[in-house]
Amino acid sequence: MNSTWKKLAVSAMAAMLLFTAAGCGGDKKADGDRVAAAKDILRVGVPGFADSLDPADRCNSWAVMRYGIGETLVRFDQKMNPVPWLAESWKMNDDRLTWIFKISDKAVFSNGNKVTGDAVAKSLLRTFEKSPRAKTMFQYDSIAGEGQNVIIRTMKPVPTLPGILGDPMFLIVDTSVKDRDYAVKGPVGTGPYVVTSFVKGKAALAANERYWNGKVSVKKLEISPIDDANTRALALRKGEIDVAVGVASGDMALFKDTTKYRISETDSFLDTLALISVREGKPLADKRIREALVSSLNRQSYCKVLLRDTFIPGGPLMPPSAGYGYDELIKLDKNRYNVERAKKLLAEAGWKDTNGDGIVDKGGKSLEINLIFCSNLAELPLFAEATRSDAGRIGIRINLKNVDDNELNKIRATGDYDLLLSDVAAEQAGDPAVFLNMYWKTNRDGCNSTNSSGYSNPKYDELSDRLAVEFDTNKRRQLVIDMQKIILEDCAAIIFGHPRTNIISGTAIVNAEVQPCDYYWVTGDWTSATMK
Amino acid sequence: MGTLMIGFKENKAFRLFTILMFLLIAIALTAPFIAPYDPLEAVMRNANMPPSAAHLFGTDKLGRDCFSRILYGAAYSLGSVIILIAMIFVVGTTLGVLAGYFGGWADAVIMRLSDMMISFPGMILAIAIAGILGGSLLNAMIALLCVTWAKYARLARGLALKIKECDFVLAAVVSGGNHLHILLTHIVPNILPVMVITAATDVGAIMMELAGLSFLGFGSQPPAPEWGVMLNEGRQQMQTAPWLMVFPGLAIFITVVVINLWSDSLRDVMDPRKANKE
Numbered sequence: 095m096n097s098t099w100k101k102l103a104v105s106a107m108a109a110m111l112l113f114t115a116a117g118c119g120g121d122k123k124a125d126g127d128r129v130a131a132a133k134d135i136l137r138v139g140v141p142g143f144a145d146s147l148d149p150a151d152r153c154n155s156w157a158v159m160r161y162g163i164g165e166t167l168v169r170f171d172q173k174m175n176p177v178p179w180l181a182e183s184w185k186m187n188d189d190r191l192t193w194i195f196k197i198s199d200k201a202v203f204s205n206g207n208k209v210t211g212d213a214v215a216k217s218l219l220r221t222f223e224k225s226p227r228a229k230t231m232f233q234y235d236s237i238a239g240e241g242q243n244v245i246i247r248t249m250k251p252v253p254t255l256p257g258i259l260g261d262p263m264f265l266i267v268d269t270s271v272k273d274r275d276y277a278v279k280g281p282v283g284t285g286p287y288v289v290t291s292f293v294k295g296k297a298a299l300a301a302n303e304r305y306w307n308g309k310v311s312v313k314k315l316e317i318s319p320i321d322d323a324n325t326r327a328l329a330l331r332k333g334e335i336d337v338a339v340g341v342a343s344g345d346m347a348l349f350k351d352t353t354k355y356r357i358s359e360t361d362s363f364l365d366t367l368a369l370i371s372v373r374e375g376k377p378l379a380d381k382r383i384r385e386a387l388v389s390s391l392n393r394q395s396y397c398k399v400l401l402r403d404t405f406i407p408g409g410p411l412m413p414p415s416a417g418y419g420y421d422e423l424i425k426l427d428k429n430r431y432n433v434e435r436a437k438k439l440l441a442e443a444g445w446k447d448t449n450g451d452g453i454v455d456k457g458g459k460s461l462e463i464n465l466i467f468c469s470n471l472a473e474l475p476l477f478a479e480a481t482r483s484d485a486g487r488i489g490i491r492i493n494l495k496n497v498d499d500n501e502l503n504k505i506r507a508t509g510d511y512d513l514l515l516s517d518v519a520a521e522q523a524g525d526p527a528v529f530l531n532m533y534w535k536t537n538r539d540g541c542n543s544t545n546s547s548g549y550s551n552p553k554y555d556e557l558s559d560r561l562a563v564e565f566d567t568n569k570r571r572q573l574v575i576d577m578q579k580i581i582l583e584d585c586a587a588i589i590f591g592h593p594r595t596n597i598i599s600g601t602a603i604v605n606a607e608v609q610p611c612d613y614y615w616v617t618g619d620w621t622s623a624t625m626k
Numbered sequence: 627m628g629t630l631m632i633g634f635k636e637n638k639a640f641r642l643f644t645i646l647m648f649l650l651i652a653i654a655l656t657a658p659f660i661a662p663y664d665p666l667e668a669v670m671r672n673a674n675m676p677p678s679a680a681h682l683f684g685t686d687k688l689g690r691d692c693f694s695r696i697l698y699g700a701a702y703s704l705g706s707v708i709i710l711i712a713m714i715f716v717v718g719t720t721l722g723v724l725a726g727y728f729g730g731w732a733d734a735v736i737m738r739l740s741d742m743m744i745s746f747p748g749m750i751l752a753i754a755i756a757g758i759l760g761g762s763l764l765n766a767m768i769a770l771l772c773v774t775w776a777k778y779a780r781l782a783r784g785l786a787l788k789i790k791e792c793d794f795v796l797a798a799v800v801s802g803g804n805h806l807h808i809l810l811t812h813i814v815p816n817i818l819p820v821m822v823i824t825a826a827t828d829v830g831a832i833m834m835e836l837a838g839l840s841f842l843g844f845g846s847q848p849p850a851p852e853w854g855v856m857l858n859e860g861r862q863q864m865q866t867a868p869w870l871m872v873f874p875g876l877a878i879f880i881t882v883v884v885i886n887l888w889s890d891s892l893r894d895v896m897d898p899r900k901a902n903k904e
Contacts (some may be wrong), residue, residue, distance in 0.1 A: 344863040395670045483668035
């Protein structure tokens with residue numbers, strides 16, 4: 095290669111680099127225009143993805159409610175107690191089957207139609223007609239409207255009916271509107287916002303000018319699904335969004351500057367837990383191995399150090415915020431971090447490292463446990479890897495299997511796991527009964543198919559049956575505590591921790607508060623000092 | 627081998643990059659002895675520590691030493707790439723030579739199969755295959771083998787077709803040489819240099835693709851100290867712990883550059899046309 099060619103090549107390379115660098119700079123004017131144009135729109139980055147806004151379609155009602163489009167008869171307060179929303183009061187008749195909900199006289203749909211008892215009844219019936227999940231919540235004998243009252247008669251006593259009706263699935267829509275594509279335009283609801291467009295999961299919303307429950311300050315909202323927590327944090331830092339829902343623990347330090355950002359954090363009602371399969375033939379069918387494994391895990395350290403205090407360490411099934419005896423129960427937990435105890439338990443069960451490979455064995459078989467997890471949430475792979483590391487110290491080999499969400503659900507249904515790690519709502523519809531029954535009530539002849547772990551304890555079942563028909567709040571609380579004691583004693587699950595959830599916004603945004611109940615994100619109370 | 631030795635003595639670039647290649651391989655082989663910490667041992671109180679004297683490349687989210695993980699990662703990444711390229715080389719070359727030499731239905735079947743594989747975008751097809759098989763290093767290797775063999779088969783077929791018509795092959799046929807003898811003695815040795823150079827040139831690209839699949843979650847799985855996996859893990863803390871992305875990224879970059887430069891110089895050394903010119 096002669097020198098002329100070399101010079102030419104170097105020049106060409108330099109020109110290309112300059113060209114690339116110019117591309118990185120961006121068009122400041124265009125950016126400025128975009129920011130100026132966006133001043134009248136509040137942009138929110140959220141996790142998750144709803145491909146339809148029909149509340150009866152799968153779990154899309156969550157998005158409809160979180161985006162402030164729909165509302166339910168009751169809502170949940172900071173302690174997950176049902177409080178009035180569209181229904182201003184309710185009462186149960188002496189027969190314990192008939193409930194009367196009185197709808198607020200002020201309530202109107204976004205199209206101006208009044209929310210009457212009849213409209214609510216038709217909306218609830220639509221949910222039952224279209225959503226198979228509704229029937230699993232309660233079974234009705236009749237639902238009818240009478241003036242501003244809606245009268246629901248259930249087949250069996252349902253002590254938690256008001257809470258159940260606070261589930262987003264039962265949000266109230268105007269069924270008199272027939273020619274509307276709910277999937278794309280969303281339902282005609284009673285929330286502070288209405289849908290102007292919904293394309294590829296991105297929702298453009300406008301203030302509901304007829305909102306019945308106060309004035310809506312934010313006139314336009316844009317809700318963008320950004321699944322990756324790190325990308326959401328980056329978008330907020332860069333100013334591409336004004337509010338981020340759910341920033342990962344690792345990124346929280348980026349928003350320390352209180353002159354720029356406002357962090358709203360709260361203890362959630364979620365559990366990060368590992369279901370334990372105790373089926374015959376599974377290694378964890380032996381209680382001593384379960385106890386050894388759980389004792390080897392330094393859950394305090396995972397939550398305090400690795401997750402930087404964004405999780406409350408687990409032990410009992412219910413999080414402390416739920417008020418079901420967390421402090422009392424965690425003291426009773428004999429499987430708190432204790433490596434020596436863990437080793438002793440393994441030795442008592444006959445597991446010893448005879449071949450010096452660091453893994454305990456018995457009858458020529460090493461102790462190996464399969465842990466299935468999904469990495470859609472940042473903390474799940476972290477807990478999985480930490481478990482692998484800590485269990486390895488006492489000679490248990492944990493084989494990690496990372497699968498996608500659908501696969502995880504399939505495996506959970508078939509029970510083909512030793513440990514299955516996921517996030518679960520500990521209070522559904524404002525009550526722990528659904529959660530407590532789902533995974534641990536005996537699955538006799540397929541009557542509780544969600545319990546795939548093979549766990550069964552007649553005493554637990556008896557308490558569960560009593561809980562199902564108990565109306566007294568104090569007695570219900572005691573039953574839930576007693577059920578948790580059994581699970582702790584049997585070491586039937588590993589509760590890693592309870593996440594603190596957050597919403598981070600610029601300081602110009604007011605009232606963007608995260609709620610302990612995950613149903614509510616955008617509310618009509620949000621205001622912005624910088625918006626037109 | 628003789629050509630390589632002469633090249634090593636006479637070609638400065640080849641000498642330099644061969645030494646660097648040996649250095650990389652030495653790092654990979656001696657990782658267990660030179661790594662200061664166990665790459666899988668989590669020391670949680672040390673989580674996310676920036677680079678320091680105790681931890682040259684800092685620590686990750688579980689307090690594992692990044693330097694040790696990168697050293698072990700060399701063995702993991704280089705080893706898997708070498709095995710994969712060997713598999714691609716053997717499968718692609720064998721099928722290509724058979725197609726070119728025998729022609730007829732064997733040629734038609736093998737080449738149509740290869741046309742089918744080539745008609746899909748490679749990485750997308752690899753992601754699809756790895757996605758169906760499930761995330762693991764072995765499955766990622768199978769996926770890349772499925773999409774890459776066709777290139778070698780087409781090249782080997784073309785070379786075999788050309789050599790098949792040469793006088794010395796015709797002479798061997800006339801002398802009563804059987805197919806196996808002709809293939810092993812006359813065809814394969816003559817196409818080998820070009821195939822080897824192609825394989826050497828592809829090592830860097832394959833390494834990037836394998837790391838890419840691991841980055842996307844279709845290849846090696848945590849806690850394996852594989853560079854693509856480490857990049858993906860670091861991505862989640864890109865802003866608060868940038869060293870978790872920088873060092874695995876640098877490791878991939880340096881390794882791929884060294885391999886590419888070495889394979890370029892290897893081509894210079896082994897290229898018969900260049901030898902003829904000289």
